Each structure stands twice: as C-alpha cells, then as structure tokens.
Amino acid sequence: MSTTKPVHKRRSEKSRRAIYDAALALVAEVGYPRTTVEGIAARAGVGKQTIYRWWSSKADVLLEAFLDLAYESGQDPEQRQEQPEYAIPDTGDLAADLKAVLRATVDELRDPRFEGPSRALAAEGVVDEELGRAVVAKLLEPSLQLYADRLRAAQDAGEIRPDLDPRIALELFVSPLAQRWLQRTAPFSYEYTDTLVDYALHGLAPR
Amino acid sequence: MSTTKPVHKRRSEKSRRAIYDAALALVAEVGYPRTTVEGIAARAGVGKQTIYRWWSSKADVLLEAFLDLAYESGQDPEQRQEQPEYAIPDTGDLAADLKAVLRATVDELRDPRFEGPSRALAAEGVVDEELGRAVVAKLLEPSLQLYADRLRAAQDAGEIRPDLDPRIALELFVSPLAQRWLQRTAPFSYEYTDTLVDYALHGLAPR
Numbered sequence: 483m484s485t486t487k488p489v490h491k492r493r494s495e496k497s498r499r500a501i502y503d504a505a506l507a508l509v510a511e512v513g514y515p516r517t518t519v520e521g522i523a524a525r526a527g528v529g530k531q532t533i534y535r536w537w538s539s540k541a542d543v544l545l546e547a548f549l550d551l552a553y554e555s556g557q558d559p560e561q562r563q564e565q566p567e568y569a570i571p572d573t574g575d576l577a578a579d580l581k582a583v584l585r586a587t588v589d590e591l592r593d594p595r596f597e598g599p600s601r602a603l604a605a606e607g608v609v610d611e612e613l614g615r616a617v618v619a620k621l622l623e624p625s626l627q628l629y630a631d632r633l634r635a636a637q638d639a640g641e642i643r644p645d646l647d648p649r650i651a652l653e654l655f656v657s658p659l660a661q662r663w664l665q666r667t668a669p670f671s672y673e674y675t676d677t678l679v680d681y682a683l684h685g686l687a688p689r
Numbered sequence: 690m691s692t693t694k695p696v697h698k699r700r701s702e703k704s705r706r707a708i709y710d711a712a713l714a715l716v717a718e719v720g721y722p723r724t725t726v727e728g729i730a731a732r733a734g735v736g737k738q739t740i741y742r743w744w745s746s747k748a749d750v751l752l753e754a755f756l757d758l759a760y761e762s763g764q765d766p767e768q769r770q771e772q773p774e775y776a777i778p779d780t781g782d783l784a785a786d787l788k789a790v791l792r793a794t795v796d797e798l799r800d801p802r803f804e805g806p807s808r809a810l811a812a813e814g815v816v817d818e819e820l821g822r823a824v825v826a827k828l829l830e831p832s833l834q835l836y837a838d839r840l841r842a843a844q845d846a847g848e849i850r851p852d853l854d855p856r857i858a859l860e861l862f863v864s865p866l867a868q869r870w871l872q873r874t875a876p877f878s879y880e881y882t883d884t885l886v887d888y889a890l891h892g893l894a895p896r
Contacts, residue, residue: 607872607873609809611873617872622872623874650885651893658861665814665871666814677857681857685890685892687848
C-alpha cells in the first residue's frame, strides 16, 4: 500500500481487508447459509453499517473477497474486474502454456486459504441457483475466458483446428480437474493435468 | 412386484419404497444437514426403528435410495449392486455408443425426480469429505468404471490409443457435462455432448 495515500483511504483499505478475511474465514467454518453480515461485521471488528455502506448483501461481500483473494497483489480493487492481471502465457507452445497454468491451478486448489471458503461457496452454488450463477459470472467465467482467448490465439497460429468452439474445447482439460477437486472423484497432481492437456490436444483415437 | 411373494415380503418392499421416496423428497426440500432419520420416518409413515432395522444412518438410506432410483427397474434390490444392469453398449462404433450414453445422461440430469435430491447430496459432498467420498465410491465411480470398460474394449479394437489410461481418458467427455450441471457454467444439450465426444476422440490439434 502506498504511503502517500490519505489517512482516511488507508483506514478504508484496512477495514476492507479485515472484512474480506472475516467473510472468507466465516463461510469456511459455518457454511454459506449460516454466514451473516452481522457475523462478518463482528469478526472483522466493524459495525454492520460499515459493511452495508460498501456491499448490499453477504453474497456481494463474499464474491468480492474471492476476487480479492484471486487477484491479491496490491492493485487497486476498483481496477481488477475490468483489467485482470492474469492472462495465459503465449510462448508459442500451447501445450507448455496450458500445462503451466493448470499446474498453478493445482497449487491454488491445495492452498488452505482458498480451499475452505471455495468449497463452501461452490457447495451452496450447487443448490442455490441464483448464487451459483453469480459465482460463475463473477469468478469462474472470466477465468475460463482466458483459456478461450489462448485457444483462439492457437487457432490463429494453426495449433488448434479452426472449426472448434474454444469455449467448449477448454472444458476438456479444465472440467476434469474441477470435478476431481469438487467431487473428490480421484486425486490430482501435475502429472495428471499434464496428461489431460496431452489427451485433449492429440485426442484419444490413434492418429 | 410378483403376486406370489409372501405377505410380509410385500409389506417390506412397500415400506422400503416409501422410505426411499421420503428420503429423496426431504433432502431435496430441506438439504442434507437438516434431513434426519426421524423426518424420513415421519414422512414415510413408519417408525424410526423400522429405518434403523435396515440402515445405520441417514447417509446409508440416501445412498441406497439413489441406487434404487438409478437402477429402478423392478429387480431385486439385493442383486443390484453386485450386478448392475447397465453397461455401455458396444456396437463396434465407439463414438456412437458414447454419444448415446451421454444423451441418456442429459435426460437423467434433467429429470426432476433426480435433480433436486442429486444436487442436495452433491452439494453436501463438496463440503463434507466423508459423505463426498461415500457418494463417489457407491454412486459415481461404478458408473465411471462402465466408461473405462468401454474404452478398454475400444483399445482392444484399435479405436483408442493403447497407451492411454482409460480412467483419465473418460473424464474428457464425462467431466465437462458434470461441471456444466453441477456449477451451471453453461447450458447443455445433445449437440453439446456429441461435440464433446468428437473433440475428445479426435483431439483439438489438427491431424
């Protein structure tokens, strides 16, 4: 945080951070249905009105707390949604680029700061359609679009068939990891995500 | 149900069915955490002891209710787990067989008898690791093994590369549908599942 910011701004940022931390910790501990704005406020050591000044509901607080966790790098939060700092690298080697990003995703899914709150939010999204759609629109789909962009660049470079729909194609390597994580259908590792990329690019049928 | 069965057996089957129906309806309505053996018994019109005579917990009742829903065809329930009636067809055309089974899965995921209780159980499995692992072991993995078996037959027939791991390969078309359903990342249709099979078999890279 810059030391040139005015005092009232520094205080806001400190409260905002305390509220995000409280919201993520609480939802991991008691689940989404029992997380309340009052509970977040108490844990963050702020008044309930401080939260309602910035957010309209617990869903809003939580979704922004996740965006902050994902883009945690000290950037101005107002800039993040419009200009995500992440993009999938384009070294000209699609397989290597996808493997690198999926390995980073494996690390993120194992990060305990991320796992508890993410599971709580994902679980509620399975049964609460409105929340589920908000989570997808604000958190998941923007990440998936980065894969779609990288696949489009690969189409231009002739590395991917020109007739494929990138938004479907990306699911061949993204969704298996998501399902192993969400449903614990099987363990996952770097070797596993590397294998997914190879199978998806080259296909299951003999060439 | 055969009319030659003794009366006490007919009564058991009728109670069993009422208990399954009550368990599935209740979990869809109030969620897994608030579903109780008492609540299931009350709704089924049986005593709590009737349930505890056959099952040790609400998780046991629910898992068997799902097995019954999946294999609902009037077979003797005792036979079902050992001898599932389902197998993926093997007409010699792998793409056609996989497309047919995935289309049937699309229909099943849209069946309202299935959707509510399935979402409630899947959501709880995301946050409750013990339940999640039981759901996978009893309900999900046996279905996935049918795909693995079909892919092994295709390897023998030269339709799939011999060096692939069938348990990973099947995820390229099964997991995308699972994620679209669970997380509502996008709509799904027969056209979508057909596309998944084509992309997985032939790969994203040009041949």
